[in-house]
Amino acid sequence: MTPDELRERIAALRAAGEELRKRPARQVIDALADVLDRWCDRGAPERRALERDLPAATGFTPENVREGLARAFAPWSGEALRALAERELARGSAFALGHDVTSVLLAGAIPMPALLSMIAPLAVRSPALVKTAARDPITAPLVLRSIAEVDPQLARCVEVVGFAGADDACMEVFLSADCVLATGSDSTIAAVAARLGPDQTLVRHGHRVSLGLLGHEACGGAALDESARGFALDTALWDQLGCLSPIAVYAATDATGCERVATALACALDAVGRELPRGEVEAGAAALFAAERAGAELRAAAGQRVAVHAARDASWAVVCESDCTPRPAPLHRFVRVHPYPAPEGLGSALAPLAGHLAGVALAGFGTAQAGVEADVRAVGASWVCRPGELQSPPLGWPRDGLAPLGSLVRIGAPSH
Amino acid sequence: MSGADPARAALDAAVIAWTQEDPWRRDDARFDELALALFAFQFARCAPYRRFCEARARTPADVRRWQDVPAVPTGAFKELALTSFPRERAVHVFRTSGTALAGEQRGALLLDTLAVYEASLHASFRRGVLPDLAPGAGVSLHVLAPSAAEAPDSSLSHMFDVVMRDLGAPYNSHWIAGGALDVPRALRELAAAEMSSEAVAVCGTAFAFVHLLDELERQQLRFALPDSARVMETGGFKGRSRSVPRDQLHAWIADRLGVPPARIVNQYGMTELGSQFYDSVLGEPGAPRRKLAPPWTRVRILDPIGGAEVAPGELGRIAVLDLANTGSVSALETADLGRAIGDGFEVIGRDAGAEERGCSIGADAMLADARP
Numbered sequence: 001m002t003p004d005e006l007r008e009r010i011a012a013l014r015a016a017g018e019e020l021r022k023r024p025a026r027q028v029i030d031a032l033a034d035v036l037d038r039w040c041d042r043g044a045p046e047r048r049a050l051e052r053d054l055p056a057a058t059g060f061t062p063e064n065v066r067e068g069l070a071r072a073f074a075p076w077s078g079e080a081l082r083a084l085a086e087r088e089l090a091r092g093s094a095f096a097l098g099h100d101v102t103s104v105l106l107a108g109a110i111p112m113p114a115l116l117s118m119i120a121p122l123a124v125r126s127p128a129l130v131k132t133a134a135r136d137p138i139t140a141p142l143v144l145r146s147i148a149e150v151d152p153q154l155a156r157c158v159e160v161v162g163f164a165g166a167d168d169a170c171m172e173v174f175l176s177a178d179c180v181l182a183t184g185s186d187s188t189i190a191a192v193a194a195r196l197g198p199d200q201t202l203v204r205h206g207h208r209v210s211l212g213l214l215g216h217e218a219c220g221g222a223a224l225d226e227s228a229r230g231f232a233l234d235t236a237l238w239d240q241l242g243c244l245s246p247i248a249v250y251a252a253t254d255a256t257g258c259e260r261v262a263t264a265l266a267c268a269l270d271a272v273g274r275e276l277p278r279g280e281v282e283a284g285a286a287a288l289f290a291a292e293r294a295g296a297e298l299r300a301a302a303g304q305r306v307a308v309h310a311a312r313d314a315s316w317a318v319v320c321e322s323d324c325t326p327r328p329a330p331l332h333r334f335v336r337v338h339p340y341p342a343p344e345g346l347g348s349a350l351a352p353l354a355g356h357l358a359g360v361a362l363a364g365f366g367t368a369q370a371g372v373e374a375d376v377r378a379v380g381a382s383w384v385c386r387p388g389e390l391q392s393p394p395l396g397w398p399r400d401g402l403a404p405l406g407s408l409v410r411i412g413a414p415s416h
Numbered sequence: 417m418s419g420a421d422p423a424r425a426a427l428d429a430a431v432i433a434w435t436q437e438d439p440w441r442r443d444d445a446r447f448d449e450l451a452l453a454l455f456a457f458q459f460a461r462c463a464p465y466r467r468f469c470e471a472r473a474r475t476p477a478d479v480r481r482w483q484d485v486p487a488v489p490t491g492a493f494k495e496l497a498l499t500s501f502p503r504e505r506a507v508h509v510f511r512t513s514g515t516a517l518a519g520e521q522r523g524a525l526l527l528d529t530l531a532v533y534e535a536s537l538h539a540s541f542r543r544g545v546l547p548d549l550a551p552g553a554g555v556s557l558h559v560l561a562p563s564a565a566e567a568p569d570s571s572l573s574h575m576f577d578v579v580m581r582d583l584g585a586p587y588n589s590h591w592i593a594g595g596a597l598d599v600p601r602a603l604r605e606l607a608a609a610e611m612s613s614e615a616v617a618v619c620g621t622a623f624a625f626v627h628l629l630d631e632l633e634r635q636q637l638r639f640a641l642p643d644s645a646r647v648m649e650t651g652g653f654k655g656r657s658r659s660v661p662r663d664q665l666h667a668w669i670a671d672r673l674g675v676p677p678a679r680i681v682n683q684y685g686m687t688e689l690g691s692q693f694y695d696s697v698l699g700e701p702g703a704p705r706r707k708l709a710p711p712w713t714r715v716r717i718l719d720p721i722g723g724a725e726v727a728p729g730e731l732g733r734i735a736v737l738d739l740a741n742t743g744s745v746s747a748l749e750t751a752d753l754g755r756a757i758g759d760g761f762e763v764i765g766r767d768a769g770a771e772e773r774g775c776s777i778g779a780d781a782m783l784a785d786a787r788p
Contacts, residue, residue: 281720281721283720283731283732283733283753284720284751284753285720286720286721286733287720287732287733287750287751287752287753288751289720289721290489290720290721290723290733290749291489291490291491291733291749291750291751292489292491294487294488294489294492294749295489295491295492295495297468297471298464298465298468298488298489298492298496299492299495299496300467300471301464301465301466301467301468301470301471302463302464302467302496303464313721314721314722
């Protein structure tokens with residue numbers, strides 16, 4: 001891919017966009033709803049191709065990809081997309097429009113954000129120039145294929161391109177679009193933001209973390225076992241690499257209770273690992289995992305009230321901490337369990353994570369549930385659910401507090 | 417020396433004696449003997465380490481070879497004072513630089529004597545940076561790092577001050593003062609070095625070199641240091657606003673200072689270690705660039721998951737047994753990746769340049785803002 005080729009693609013998209021904006025909004029939304037329904041169908045060719053090809057490309061195990069997709073698509077549907085479009089885009093009888101061209105910068109290897117990031121600009125009738133993620137060359141071309149199957153004219157409004165992120169010349173052209181939808185690390189997003197002009201729109205999805213939260217009622221007995229199974233599933237799916245993967249569980253209990261929670265979580269992670277084996281771990285990540293585990297063991301040896309549970313093959317680890325201090329998250333199924341002095345201690349326990357939170361799975365708060373939910377939303381959680389549901393947010397989940405479709409609307413653009 | 421503990425004093429003396437031998441000689445039997453003796457000593461004197469070893473069922477009674485001495489992660493020094501002497505006997509504390517990340521906890525190495533540390537650094541620096549100089553020949557050392565007076569807890573500043581004191585010619589200088597690059601001084605010394613008949617070494621952190629090179633570029637200046645000049649750079653760019661790949665940095669140094677990459681030495685070291693590892697390029701010109709381990713150290717490249725030693729050339733995490741760590745713990749595992757090359761090794765760094773697979777925040781990034 002050369003800068004000139006990219007310019008040609010953008011020019012073609014601008015031309016296609018003019019036709020796209022002439023189409024009735026509901027017709028476009030219906031086509032995209034059909035695309036989404038295909039993806040929600042396990043038997044659809046693109047879904048089968050993704051389940052077949054993603055593991056080798058990304059290092060996730062086939063079991064994990066299959067289950068991860070099944071859980072993620074469960075609440076999604078074409079009908080959900082129509083409802084979302086009505087909610088976020090309808091202006092009376094008209095629908096809001098997006099920008100002339102939207103550049104979509106994909107990142108990571110988890111496919112759902114890529115799918116939604118490609119569909120969303122089209123829903124506001126903005127053609128999309130999509131740069132594939134280096135770690136997932138599979139999803140974007142398959143999404144384009146499914147769009148072409150449903151609506152060839154709509155497919156002409158999407159260009160999927162690949163070039164190295166360090167290719168400054170290509171990146172400059174890529175970032176010349178009217179709107180940029182960027183996913184990536186905070187440093188990537190900052191670098192993108194620095195290159196955009198004042199008239200361009202940037203919709204940013206940075207990296208986030210998720211947590212588990214246990215109230216007193218779920219710190220023991222059957223309620224604990226059930227929650228632990230849920231947290232273990234949330235952790236195992238996508239090998240804890242997603243922003244909806246819990247990196248820690250905060251439990252409203254004392255040190256003894258915290259150890260009980262850690263033990264239950266360890267058992268559950270061990271069990272879920274048999275169904276959903278962990279995938280590849282790169283050397284650097286594995287080194288960090290080993291270092292954090294050994295560091296916890298050393299802290300325990302030094303007399304701190306820290307306990308380490310770990311698989312013999314190092315495929316998961318649970319560290320029972322003695323306090324709420326946030327610690328490094330090596331990911332790849334490494335979970336810390338922190339005690340917090342409920343209920344007044346919750347706010348201060350979560351305060352250090354404010355601004356970094358995506359989802360919180362909570363259980364065991366009884367009548368205080370609504371209040372706790374409000375508390376975690378106040379510190380930035382955009383998805384609050386029960387354990388086991390973190391990886392299944394609704395289609396309209398306002399990731400990073402942004403409306404999935406509405407954030408791409410051009411302010412002041414005419415609606416029709 | 418190390419206070420009143422005769423066992424420790426004997427260990428210190430044995431290690432210091434080894435550092436003073438020339439030429440370096442690898443002696444596996446001697447290393448094993450000293451490593452096991454040091455393990456027994458540290459097992460007895462450092463309670464957290466003892467319990468750590470016991471939990472792994474590795475005690476001096478069971479361990480028969482140095483490879484089986486339990487290694488502690490270097491990150492543990494951020495939270496624990498791992499000493500094999502009473503803490504009140506500490507005479508010096510070196511702290512890790514941490515990163516630019518806000519509020520990151522810094523590791524600390526407590527020392528009850530600087531004798532072993534200095535003996536080791538002396539020998540390694542001579543061998544790694546000045547191997548082509550006759551014994552006693554002077555070298556002008558110019559340092560892109562603050563002095564030890566300005567940064568008393570920096571092991572790197574201490575190291576530079578020691579080599580300036582013991583190995584440097586009368587004309588040595590620090591180019592970092594008051595926390596900033598002293599540009600006039602650097603330019604003055606570089607101009608003088610161009611004319612000098614004496615050997616010159618410009619040493620410093622990689623990030624400080626980037627500042628210097630930026631300035632030279634801004635002023636459109638180039639220097640042609642004499643053929644005998646050499647550069648030593650160390651440290652990475654973690655947490656910095658900018659990162660320059662090592663080969664690019666070396667090319668940039670060559671362009672602006674006139675010192676070719678073959679005379680640029682990278683040092684791998686860390687506060688938690690008593691010894692340092694230098695590139696082989698000056699001692700073995702023409703041979704593949706690799707880090708050489710002093711004979712009183714051993715470096716292994718371990719499978720990041722299983723912990724077994726990996727085959728030569730394969731990527732793994734770097735583990736070191738450093739006999740110069742008499743006062744703390746000798747066996748350490750780093751979070752750095754590397755690979756074995758012949759009789760040495762190569763440091764790859766922590767992330768090997770890989771793009772992230774997910775959208776969760778990794779270890780350090782979250783703590784950048786999250787630490788209270």
